Amino acid sequence: MPYTYAFDHKHRRPPMELKDLLGGKGANLAEMTSVLGLPVPPGFTISTDACRAYLEGGWPEGLDAEIARQVRKLEKAMGKRLGDAADPLLVSVRSGAKFSMPGMMDTVLNLGLNDESVKGLADQTSDERFAYDSYRRFISMYGRIVLGLDGKLFDAPFEEAKQRSGVESDAEVGADVLRELAESYKRVVADSTGQPFPQDPADQLRGAIEAVFGSWNGARAVAYRVRERIPHDLGTAVNVQAMVFGNRDDNSGTGVGFTRDPASGAQGEYGDFLVNAQGEDVVAGIRNTLPLSALRDRFPAIFKELMGIFARLEEHYRDMCDTEFTIEQGKLWMLQTRVGKRTGRAALRMAVDMTKQRGWKITREEAVGRVAADHLDQVLHPQFAEKPAQLLTKGLAASPGAAVGKAYFSADDAAAAAEQGEAVILVTSETSPEDVHGMIASQGILTSRGGLVSHAAVVARGWGKPAVVGAEAVRISGRSFTVGGTTVHEGDVISLDGGSGEVALGEVRLTLADPPEEFTTILKWADQIRKGRLAVRANADNGPDAANARQFGAEGIGLCRTEHMFLADDRLPIVRRMILADTPAEEEAALEELRVAQKADFVAILEAMDNLPVTVRLLDPPLHEFLPSTEELELKKATKGLTKQEERLLAAAQSWHEFNPMLGTRGVRLGVIKPGLYAMQVRALMQAAVERLEAGGKPRVEVMIPLTVTRQELGLARGWVADTVAEVVGDLPKRVANKLDVLIGTMVETPRAAVRADEIAEEADFFSFGTNDLTQMTFGFSRDDVEGRMMSAYLEQGLLKRNPFETIDQGGVGQLVADAVEGGRATRPGLKLGVCGEHGGDPESIDFFYRVGLDYVSCSPYRVPIARLAAAQAVIANP
Template sequence: MPKRIFTFSRGSAERPADAAEALGLKGANLALLASLDLPVPPGFTVATSAWREAKSESNALPQALRADLRAGIEWLESVTGRRFDGDVRPLLLAARTSARVQMPGIAESVLDIGLNDRTVDVLARELNDAAFAYRSYRRFIESYASLVLDADPAEFEEISDAEGERAGWTEEPQTVADWRALIACYHAHIDRELGAVVPQTPLEQLTNVLAASFASWRHPVATSHRLLHGVPENAGLAVTVHAMIFNERNQKSGRGRAVSRDLTTGESRLSGEFTLGARGSGEIGDSAPVFDLAALASEDPAGFPADLSELTQHVRRLEAHVCDAVEVDFMIGDGALFLMQSRVARRTAAEAIRVAVELTKEEIIEENEAILRIDPASLDLLLHPTIERSDDYVVLGRGMPASPGAATGEIAFSTERVQARAKEDRTVILVRNETYPEDIHGMHLADGVLTIRGGTTSHAAVVARGIGKPCVTGAGSLRINAETGTLFAGDRVLKEGDEITIDGSSGEVIVGAVALLRPSLTGDFATLMEFADRARRMGVRTNAETPIEARSARAFGAEGIGLCRTEHMFFEGDRIQAMREMILASDAEGRRAALDKLLPIQRSDFVELFEIMAGLPVTIRLLDPPLHEFLPKSDGEIAETAAMLSVDEAVVRQRIAGLEEFNPMLGHRGCRLAISYPEIVEMQARAIFEAAIEAGEKTGDAVVPEIMVPLVSLRRELDFVKERVDRVAALVTAERGRGIDYHVGTMIELPRAIVRADTIAEVADFFSFGTNDLTQTVYGISRDDAANFLSTYIRQGILERDPFQTVDVEGVGELIAMAVEKARRTRPDITLGVCGEQGGDPASIAFFEETGLDYVSCSPFRVPIARLAAAQSAIRFSRASGRGGRNRRQDG
């Protein structure tokens, strides 16, 4: 059998090759810290292999594992000089459960294993602190009963309140007799209500905690998380057991979180917070003193109950080891410092970029490594609104800035209220004392989250950052009255449904709605984008047809327009009426008359796009959707159209009925329209060419438009349309007295076009893969109707992901690769791009890089994501293929 138990203590650790896989995150981190000779509590980790062994024996702990546990305890006794169930200096343990990834729903930590009715008094004598010893025992009983016996923690609160009222104490017992009476009540309740006991034998306590921790892998929350994130059911969990640290005992105790850098500036200096362990009761709580580590380091290190310089050295050593900003959880027990956990520092998207750029400047990492460290999808968080600062708004209170961005919405005090308001399309701020896993759905639906308690690593903060929602935590000056549905801030009272604004970057809570702004993507963000542009091979264009979209895309670094959907230009004002006049015309002459009205509108639109793009490529797709989409639908619109055309309403209704289709997606659209009504192509081509000349004369930039013919499946279709385009180009050249450079290509979105890509490439200057329709036609699935069943497919494991969001590599991707090979075999210099939704999806971009496409095109606000994803894909592909770094501008 594989090794079940791995020991660790300062200076040595048993570490398997894949530590996180075998030991879980907590075990792997403690083993790393120990191996670096950093101060850790001694202990051992029961590996995932033991979980799998127990699973195969119907969750019963195998005898061999029980024997290994006894051996592990004996080893711990020899290292610590303490005895499990000892008559003096008893050994107490903490058990912490973890998997290879963060996993909600699995067992919470159980502390003080080893305390019983006898050892609690032994500990009290050793520490000369009976209150602390009994407080620890009380905590152990509650957590043990909750995990192992499935007891309701609230019941112990009720028992404590009742016993306090009977004996005359309020917060906690005051004498040893009082404590013993309360513990006796706990035992009696467990015996009476649960038919069980808390074992008095420490080894039995540990084995029961271990078995219950193993069983928590199948908790519904954990199971849902695994399904959602693709974690294999057999991955299993590990349990790390280590000697207890009494970090809540006195003024020389406490706990904290240290970060190797100031994440707001990227500067290499200790930051974080430290909570002093002792109040009157010795517990850490809301009123326990909290200190800023950066302030302590610069002002009064004597206020820290251990050697602060030693902590700083440990943290810096870890950063040097992992070459990244690190975050360390630590505890101090009676002046002794212990590191409990380390990880790459959790950070916002902006902080991640700042640190990566700073590490590059300090030559700790190279540019390519900085690029690979940023999740492309996280850039979306930088596009969240921020507050437009003014003196007019009223700050209700302040908390901790837990997740970036700002949001305005109505107060809702529960997930249920959020759901109800979200159904009415109202913006909502979820306001809670603190959040729990069952609040996640409400957090997803809410526009922002505000909690009264908690810090920057609380449940609310971590979840909000993960889902990209603004969040403020620890707004302690505010108070919630759940019964009356009110929020108090001093003398001010707000009700559920009142509007507030939260700023997840400053921690401010503001009365009412305030103006919000989008951030400027400069500074470190711009530097990272420079890194990415140097590393990537593929170009990044945008899908845009309005000046606002085009300007936004240029600001985000788009290198042209990869898809201008001309039909989107016809749905407003006079344009839609002219379109309807053209469609309802009875002959070509009538259609041309209507198109003459549209020509100057189209030309003006294209001039503006060409000017904004300033010589960058602009790919204009000819009219694509079926004509019925432009026709009136309501009785009022039909009457208005009939009056405009001076025809009877019956004529309009007859024409509408004649254009109806059973399956418009596969009907009379795309190049089929151009062949049926070539005058449409001629108008659009003339508008494009005249606009190119006009824009070129205005800006001095050479404009080379790319005309894209949609829905081609036959070469003869492209031949037909291209001939009309070429004819118009010749006419415009003769009229204007100057030549026009242009390209004609096609959107590849049908399986037959894939199969005949080599033939179509003979006349096409470029291909642009329309992955939306290609996915529909390959799967035989309507994207509009797929939501009814695709979620079931994903939940059942039939599909790993939505193929309309991430390219289906095995099906659609295989066809794209076939078309690329065929096209380049016929025409090596053909330009190949993609303009479907997947053009902005990082996973799809990785496939497009491997396939050798020249560019991707995506919505304006996904351009930065695509730039970074393209760079990462180029770096990874180069490393995997053993090639050096490639530069898009060098390779062309």
């Protein structure tokens, strides 16, 4: 297989389907060139295969020869030679991974310029200013990206040159000053590296390609992939493309355009452009841009042509497209297209609208597939609940949602403050890819410069983080900013609304957003698709949570954690009395108090979930969790002394102390030691069910025994449950008792239970996989310890592809689940199977659970809409 492909290469499949090989950018450049016939500057793609080979063993053998052939072909197409002193060909070198990673990897423009070719460019264009502007840009970009120099070494001289010239705009700097700057930049390179700036275009090209390959493993790219769950082993393609120049003159320009508004989903032109500029000027946010609609007045013919291309792209890709374009002396060139990133509100609107599109349309299944979990999350983002008391300014509404936090002025400071538990707003002139770690850590982002397609805006929208950009009234100075007469210092609280662009001083009360009607439409379609295939339940421990879950569309409760009912201020003393009981009578009295309290909780839950299944897990955690810390009590004993009650609590805590309590006396093991505890819980649950029956309700009860590892354990516990159920319903009229169908099952959360599921199923009506503990025990990870200490290092170094506590480890933990499904149903074909770990709300995990044959997933109430969507997408993906 070759390593390089020209944009007009005739592939056997549509190039847009070859993103694994060509990367997203290369695949779409080839599609626009060879399929759509759009005006695309010619070029070639160096494949992801070459990048992977380079990262594994250095520069691939034979790649030099392939690149040389492609360069000769490109020179022939353009009628120019790379580095020619009379009429030079210049190229751009851009990254392009399979998945869009905006701004996370590197780009080099104007490659091919040197001390001789810059003169040829000036002669050919009769524009010395343009030639030296291009050269100083190239030296700066090459110095930063390929040679690894600090950008400030180039930025400071340029700002000084503008001040000396008495101009504010980059475009106003004269040719003589730009020539001097190019010489100054070359001295910076020589002084910093000990080597002169490279003059041979072949060396320049090799260096740029290696820099793009290397940027795949750059800190910002790795952090972005971890955040976006993009595999680290894909590599990036590299696109080498003939340069066209938006900075030729005032009849030239560059821009970024979307075929629909990526913030709202509305049809119509949307984007930014600049006259007499190169593409990096637009996305970097260094210059404030003009809206794309202004192109109609400045370049009416170009505007008409661009709108025609937008329509063709949308019809071809059957989706909203994001484009980059350049106008060179009145001619339009398309530099890139891709399916565009969008906000949640826009995604929902576009998905529904495109099922009714004139001329072409998508199916409801395609519409459901277009919406991501993050999109649903975003439309539930908070907003300002009230008018700010002190509105500082209003910028561009770049990414919806409201945020409150303390202002920090660098990515490092923001990340450090967030690690200390502070809510943070990152405030900066503009963001760059180097700021990605601070952006991840922040609740919201505020920039004083940049447009709606600046780095800050694009990344924030993709992540669903509130952002306000281009707030020109914000004057940043060190660790503070001023607006008018108000100064905000580092650590001061500010609030921002990325839907309105408002920035306020102090904390503004927030309220949940009101989802658009398309939210309901998409979820309705999702429910129709998954009906009878994969149900969605919620994890809820009280009546209000259960009611909330039902409102979000939950079809029952998959996990009711009864221990949460014991932790309330009025319950904890009763639990402690039970633990401290010296006689059976004292213990029985305490249990009776708990029964009364638990019954009321169960009534509320069963009422909220009437006629839907409710799975109640009997007490799971070890009893020490209900007791004070031994360390605190011993310290108090040594310093102030303990009361008699505290002495008893200390003795009990010492008695129940275990070196590894999560693998100790908990779950069914606790029931073996204190069978009265489980009997009390079942009695309270069944009495609540009877009360609901008598009130005309339809309770559907499932009792779950936690942490069983053998058939004998479950058989014993099932006997306790069955006896208590019979005791409660035995006196009921038969017609009433027959309405109460109780299932008894277990939580599969240990490797042994999964491996011996065939035996355990003999005593179970259902299994619910507790994938949190199953993951801990399979990996030997203590979640509370490894997630804070080592998980980020493992993800960044590729030792784990995913955090296994967020997305199911399919090859290990997932295999145990699959084996348990097979074993359990071999014994009991009608065995009901679900999952109640946090993986039940993760779309990638839900797809896996559907494929292995689970009947339902269960997650937190606020994840229920996401799980409904993901369940439908799993059904679509696995017909």
